[in-house]
Every structure is written in structure tokens, then in C-alpha cells.
Amino acid sequence: MSEIIETKDLQKQYRMGEVIVEALKGVDFAVREGEFVAIMGPSGSGKSTLLHLLGGLDLASGGEVFLANRRLTRLRDTEITVMRRRHVGFVFQFFNLLPTLTTAENVALPLLLDGQSAKDSAARVAEILEQVNMGNRAGHMPDQLSGGEQQRVAIARALVADPKILLADEPTGNLDSAAGEHVLLILRRACDDTSQTIVIVTHNPTAAAFADRVVFLQDGALVHEIIGGPFNVQAITEAIARVNV
Ligand SMILES: Nc1ncnc2c1ncn2[C@@H]1O[C@H](COP(=O)(O)OP(=O)(O)O)[C@@H](O)[C@H]1O
Ligand SMILES: [Mg+2]
Structure with a gap:
């Protein structure tokens, strides 16, 4: 498998006054193509910063x-924007529909922004909504959906244009x-069935187990990794526990 994401000596500094x-x-x-990776670490360890840099949402310092x-x-x-639009789908904590x-x-939006007509996009939208078990909610407004349903719509929107990489914070x-x-089952299935490359940030062990x-990550550095998942939560x-010793 080839590597679809790679960082080398990646650095980010934020300046807050002095x-x-x-x-x-x-x-x-x-990250290899088709791999599902979870980034864990305490609050403030740099997880979101890393994910944003991987997706070209922010610029590296080095x-x-x-x-x-x-x-x-x-x-x-402008080139980064094109790369991002073509290759990366984003999912955030607060759904953002x-x-x-x-x-x-909502799900059709990336296709329409890419110049497709609503008519042309309809079949793909229906297909991806089925994939996230939301085929029976196509006409609902976001405020008529539960949080979990909204997040599945957000995942459908992130995947509709077939990005090489899905990044989820x-x-x-x-x-x-x-x-x-x-x-998480939907993300796992996207990885298993369509070789979707996925990187999620989480501090939930149950989520990372998928x-x-x-x-x-700890204090802005990668300190450990475990391979061979999906894992037991234990x-x-x-x-x-080992990382925190
Ligand atoms: N826009 C910003 N300006 C200044 N400091 C920031 C900014 N974003 C993040 N930081 C700081 O960088 C560190 C890493 O933040 P972040 O990547 O959000 O961590 P995590 O997602 O692991 O909680 C933290 O110390 C945070 O306070
Ligand atoms: Mg964060």
C-alpha cells in the first residue's frame, strides 16, 4: 500500500503576543491508502492542529x-484549495450542516459547487445517503434530525464527491x-468496503478501537502507536496508561 499522507518534521507555532x-x-x-488511523492525546496536545495541517486548513511553520x-x-x-476540494472530506464535532x-x-452541496446540476447529482446523493443509513431522511431539515443523524449527513456530505481522504475531528x-x-461503524464500513482512507481525532477509547x-500525541510530539486494529477497548x-507513565 502506498502512502497517501506523509509529514516530515512538521512544526506549528502559534504566536500569542509575546x-x-x-x-x-x-x-x-x-497514512497508507485505505488505512483508518485514530489520533489520540490529551487536550492541547496538538491533535486538531495536526489534522488541520494534513487537510491544508492551516499552514505549517516548518x-x-x-x-x-x-x-x-x-x-x-489557490492550489491548496483545489487539492483540498479534490482530495479531502472534513467532518467536525458540531456537524456544521x-x-x-x-x-x-446539504449532501449535494459539494457536487453543486463542483459544477454538477442538481439533477445529475441526485443519484449519487441517494446512494451516499443509503450508505450512511439516512436514505429515509432526505427531505428532513437539520433541526428535525438527532445529533447522530446530523453527523451521518455530515459524513455523507464529506464523502459524496469521493475524496481520497476523510478527516474527522x-x-x-x-x-x-x-x-x-x-x-464509527459507518466509517469502519467505508474503510472496509470502499478502501476509504480515514483519519480521526478522538479522546474516546471506544472510538479509537475502530x-x-x-x-x-503528547505536547506536540508523537510518542507511541499501536497497530493491528480494530482493537479491544482494553x-x-x-x-x-502506558503513554501517561
Ligand atoms: N489559533 C491558535 N492560537 C494560539 N494557540 C493555539 C491556537 N490553536 C491551538 N493553539 C494551542 O496549540 C496547542 C494545541 O492545540 P490543539 O491542536 O487544538 O490541541 P488538541 O486538539 O489536541 O486539543 C494548545 O496549547 C492550544 O492552546
Ligand atoms: Mg482539538
């Missing part, structure tokens, strides 16, 4: 990010455990 926060201190990280064999860290803003659009309209952070598990590999909690 204070410089070192959020990433030289991270070497790679080092490199390669995405689908392009060096993201040397591209101009447009409140005035139906489920189907705490995708179950705002869901109860049953709804969270449903979301991944093929879990990496642990394997995750043991790894967390």
Missing part, C-alpha cells in the same frame, strides 16, 4: 506535508455512545 505556543514539535507521520504525492507545504493558497437546506441539499464528541458507535492504527486504555 508568547509562542509550540503546538507541533517535529511530527513524522504517514517541515512538510505531502498529500496524494503533492507537497502541500510548497503550494500556493446548513440549517436552511434539507438533508439531500472528534466526530463522536457530541454524541451519546449508541449514536457514536453508529457513526481504527487500524492508533497514534498518541488495548486502547492500556496504551493510554
